[in-house]
Amino acid sequence: MHQHNHHSHIMKKGLMLAGFTFSFLAAATAQQVKYTVGNNNWDADSLGNHRAVVTFNGTDKVARVVIPWRRRDEHPELKRIIIQDAQTQKKITNVKTLVLNREQGDICFEPASGKGNYYIYYLPYKNEGRSNYPRGVYLTPEQTADNNWLQSVTATIKPNAIVKELEAVDAFNTFYPMEVIATxxxxxxxxxxxxxxxxxxxxxxxxxxxxxxxxxxxxxxxxxxxxxxxxxxxxxxxxxxxxxxxxxxxxxxxxxxxxxxxxxxxxxxxxxxxxxxxxxxxxxxxxxxxxxxxxxxxxxxxxxxxxxxxxxxxxxxxxxxxxxxxxxxxxxxxxxxxxxxxxxxxxxxxxxxxxxxxxxxxxSTLAQDNAVIAPYTALELKDSVISLLGRKVGINKDGFPAQIQTFFTPEMTSLSTQAKNIFTEPVHFHFTSAATGKDLKWESQGWQITSKDAGKISWKAINTTAGLQMEVNASLEFDGFIDYTVKVTALDEVGLKEITMHLPFDKGAAKYMMGLNQKGGVRPEKIDWKWDVKSKNQDGAWIGDVNAGLQFTLRDENYVRPLNTNFYLQKPLLLPTSWGNGDKGGITIGEKGKAILVNSYSGERTMHKGDVLYYNFHLIITPFHPVNTDFQWATRFYHKYNNLDSIKATGATVVNIHHGNEINPWINYPFIEWKKMKDYIDVAHSKGLKVKIYNTVRELSDHAWETFPLRSLGHEVYSPGKGGGFSWLQEHVGKDYIAAWFVPEFKDAAIINSGMNRWHNYYVEGMNWLVQNVGIDGIYLDDVAFDRITMKRIKRVLTQDGHPGIIDLHSANQYNKTDGFINSGMLYMEHFPYLNRLWFGEYFDYENNDPDFFLTEVSGIPFGLMGEMLQDGGNQWRGMVYGMTNRMPWTENSDPRPIWKVWDDFGMQGTKMIGYWVDNNPVKTNNPLVPATIYKKDGAVLISLASWAKEDTTIKLSIDWKALGIDPAKAVITAPDIRNFQQGQVFDKDAAIPVAKNKGWLLIIR
Structure with missing residues (x-):
């Protein structure tokens, strides 16, 4: 039994488990009460986790017993008692309760089999709600006794049955000794x-x-x-x-x-x-x-x-x-x-x-050093320009970015010598005087470096104007994350009509957008957005093209990371005092002169002498690195705990071990069955397979050894909440928590973590321990409830000593009410530099979204990543336009193996991916709703076509043969036979190719 090993080591000093006895002298009665644990020898889901074993030796028609149960739950009188005849297992209906309180139960019943044992179950419940989010509801008292029998029960009957033992269904459920209350x-x-x-x-x-x-x-x-x-x-x-x-x-x-x-x-x-x-x-x-x-x-x-x-x-x-x-x-x-x-x-x-x-x-401070993580390179500062992998940041004398440039090819497969500007002019603030209606003129003394190492450069600048001082503290890290703390102090009383920050995007770096109520796709001409923190987890946006972009988020000094994944409304964003300014703040985006101007405004206000406002913001420069297509073709995930030989036979190379199975039973706590996990991983390695495990922070199994020490920290590690959930939580944690995911098979009940706290230090150390002692090859993240600081530390410990440290991230679409209408890509962009693959994800509609949505929100390509499809297996024709399949053995109807076979037969390793989004793609179609992406190598090309047209259509290819390096006179266009995908055939070079609605082709030209 899994439940047993949780406590098997700690019970020493006269405390033994699994059928052994705990005993002490009960003060309420002269008898000895034993506390024992069973081996799941009754159905707890209908009878509850606790019973008194009562022995009746009399000859009366009524048995009376006083049970000194010393219960920690409130209001035992409101909960049902179920009595069973131990000999026949039958329920006894003639029952009368005289006293039910927390200290004792005084109960009369009809001993149907005469002398012998009877079981009195005293916390029976039933589970309501979803199986993975159960509500344990305790049964209320019921009247089952026959009236004549009830009348025969008088107060003159003396207790004539004794309590043999108080038994918990298993060791994990016992109340002894720390939950047996004093009277x-x-x-x-x-x-x-x-x-x-x-x-x-x-x-x-x-x-x-x-x-x-x-x-x-x-x-x-x-x-x-x-x-x-x-x-x-x-x-x-x-x-x-x-x-x-x-x-x-x-x-x-x-x-x-x-x-x-x-x-x-x-x-x-x-x-x-x-x-x-x-x-x-x-x-x-x-x-x-x-x-x-x-x-x-x-x-x-x-x-x-x-x-x-x-x-x-x-x-x-x-x-x-x-x-x-x-x-x-x-x-x-x-x-x-x-x-x-x-x-x-x-x-x-x-x-x-x-x-x-x-x-x-x-x-712990493990892996807190800001050491550069591969594939990133050390920052280089020259004059006022900082260079990092594929990007440059120029700093203006006021401390704000003068320009940001990226150096990636449009294909995203390599770095370029060609700079692409993100801005048309420097980033700047406008403080407009209420008195004159004119902008205040700021003076700047220039900026100074405050600290500098390979992974992070920090600087500060002081800017002044009439009555105001602006202290700018900023830093740039090796992954392209820029943090700005902008502290504005009033030296006198200053009336302001408006305070705005301008991000003047170059049109070439502002084609797409996500955030601020926009799903990922082509940026609308105009955005007019207002803060709404109560219901929307929105404080910024990403704007960009495939090979150049920027995420901006607006914060103040009181920023706290909200809960995500179904729980946003329980702990939403705090409105930033500066940017929000009550209901006056907002963001407009639209064309202004040469720029696409992001205008973050905060409205009218008066600053009194000594007032301080923080106009903080983050910028993240995308993409992070070139796309690693060879990793995509070679790394094939099998997402299930299964027999290793059968996994190997599928052609998969990496096994993802979710939780809720024999080697990883407890959610986000892979430390109890770790020996089984290590044995499995050792065998996998001997077969050339890698193994990653599910392990994150957001919720934590109730089986964690540290559950109660963590509870002693108040709300630091666990969120406040209204309690409830599975019976174990109600009986042992009591109240003030949020019940999270539950696995019925293991009775694993999790509790929601509170956000950013010291459990993240434990998490980093735990990962380090797993790498060193269990040999994990990486982790599978199922949504993320920590920030980039923890992510960097995790990546460092996972990749130490040459370990592969592969991280893939699954996200269920967060663009809905319970998640506060945030795009998964927006929410997790700060983590993208450290991921190897995206799996976005559940509730993404692969049939009814346009190509720009897939490109920006699902594929990962504008960020240097690649992805896989999840919901219902995705759409395999559309997926291949972005180099995506689904993963084994996720859904019946969409097995990726036929496409993997095409990759192997064609020889995808070393090919160059040129997406439909690249202007000079050598292969184009004559219908924009049927885009083409190619995978090109010497003398051959694989063309992926997918249709977003409303009905069946036909298309023609226009091919730049010279760019492909193929002689058209000798070229043949073949559609290989692919099971459940297409029937094999050959097309003429100028043929009209029929494309079925929502489908497409994989064509090979040699």
Missing amino acids: VAEQQQLLLKHPAAGYLVFPEDRQFPIKMTDDLPQRWIQKGPSQAFAGEADKGEYYTFQLGVYARNEMKDVQISFADLTSTTGKTIPAAQLNCINTNGTTYDAQPFANKVNVAAGKIQAMWCGIDVPQTATPGTYKGIVTIKAADMPAMPVRLTLTVTNKLAVNSGFNEPWKQTRLKWLN
Whole structure:
């Protein structure tokens, strides 16, 4: 069973699982209650995950039992009880509940088989909603008892049945020991024993993560609060422990401070080696992290602490003091004793994650250096021009771009010596005075470099005008990402009629557009767009041609990355104060003089002395690199966990392992069955296949070892939400989360992550661990909930030491209400420099969109990428115009193998792709609705034709034979026979070629 290995390692110290017994003396009754776990020996989906096994030895017609179940769920009286006869498995209908509360259940029932065992299920539910997004609904009480029997049940009946055990359906579902609640009486006694304390501290071992925040566990009543904790760690281990803080009165700003740990022989583990993840650390972008922890009265907070034991530590016993302090409350010292063994921990203990060793990863800075990633080249600065792969940026004296140029051939297959300008004049702002109606004149002192390395150059400029100062801080990175922070400060009161930024695009670099309510395609003549953050994830656009373009996005200092993929409306964009200016801001795009002017305006406002506005923006220069067509022809994905021999037989070269299967069962947590995954990958490598796995951040499996430590961080890692979802989440996480994807087969329930947080550090470290220990060849990303900082780090660890580090990105079309009408290409453009292939994607309509939509939103070509088709297998005729097939074994009706065979028979390696979008393409058709793309090599050419015409049509080819290098006198046009694609035939050079609606041809001329 998969559920078992989740806990199989941590249950030591008198706690055993899978049918073994946990026991303690229940205060409510004199009997002993055992906690056991089953091996999924009943149907949890109809009976729930928990039952009391009750033994009846009497002769009465009514059995009465008092179950001291100590439940953490609220309102047990509103939930159904189902009683089963253990002998016959039949449901008992004659049941009467006397008391149902959180502490106990007092229940009478008819013991149908007389003496023996009976099962009382006390949290039965049913799943409603979609199978992958279930709603666990707890059944309400029902009246099934016969009236005469009910009347025979009187209060004089004494309890005559005993609780044999409280059993969870499996180890993963048990409440023992940390979710067995203390009774109200026990809690009151505890407080009477410690009358003066504003808070109590319960140090707790790492193997018992604190799970409840509203209830004390009974375990703490038995142990009592303490100001001492002892543990044992190996040399080099990251050793974690918890300080459970129970706030009797409200606590503000809880801080944990550490002193050196010292041994009897005078050796020390310095205080700097100790930390508390709840209050301090390092952010995902390598900044210092500090968090204020407040604990409301009556609540419990787990403070997770870590000791980074040096590898060189001398074995022995170390002692020191950990101090807990809250504002206006007395500090409390906790004596810490750590015994360091003579053993050297393997890999800091990271290979035993059930010991919570990987919490260290939350503060990792792995791969944060801005080292240049292949195929990019180091930045070069000469005078005021910075050069990068295929692009140049000139900087004006005010710090803004004077010009941006690209150097790619129109085919996108190589770099060119020919510059293509993106702008007609420098990027600039207009600040228009309300008093005069005229633009304020800015003075600039020029710009200075503030930092410079191979991967990033930063500069700053100060510009001034009457009453205003503008501080420009900018940086350009090796991939073409430009970040502008524009801080405008009022030195006096200034009335402004308008503030605008102008991006004056050259017409040659403004043919296509996506963003600002536009699906990808030819740019409309006029755009008039207004901010609407409540319902639209839109703050910019991409404008460009295939070999030159620019994405711009408008931000301010409060920008937070919104949630995406179905959850935009739950955490939308924040309106930038500067650009938005209430409802006054917007963007117009249209022809102005020589330029296509992008005019980002923010309307009228008065700035008072000392006011500050941030007019920040990002520019991303496209394309990123030439298209790698040879990689496209040679790399063929098989997107399913399957037998490796049968995969190899298809001709696929790379296997994508999704989640929800035997070697990667848990979503975004490939660390539990990693040995099975490694075995599979080793065999794949021996057969010449590569293996990539599904692993991203956006949601995280409930099987993650770190679930409860992460919950202790409040909303840092998990989004706030209304809870619900699958039963395990409701029973153990409780409330305040968003339930995400669910895999019924594995009962894997995920929780939505909150956006940009320290889990991304863990993610980078986890990828590094997978490359080193499991040998993965890359990852398959299913939409992305992190930014380019994390993407760069991932690419670095995936490609280290010569590993291939292939990344392909799938996106479901985000242009809809729940995703805030953003184009997938817009949303993910910052990641494109690090991807090897696109799979866009679900809900893309391959039948009813025009060629420009495919070119810009699906193919990846204007960005230096290539793609594959997904929805219903796509349209194989149209796909080949962009060099796209679909992938194995995605849909029945669209097997790519016949086209792969054509590629191999023709010899696609080394061909030059010339798309229909290239003006001097040597092969054209006489119908613009039937475009032609060619794949050319010495003495031969493969022509791909596809029709977007409304009905069947015929076309003629016009061929520049000289450019093809083929003698027309000897040329033959052959349509090879391709299963489910076309019937083989030969065409005359001047033939009218019939093209069926929505279909096309692959033709070979030799």
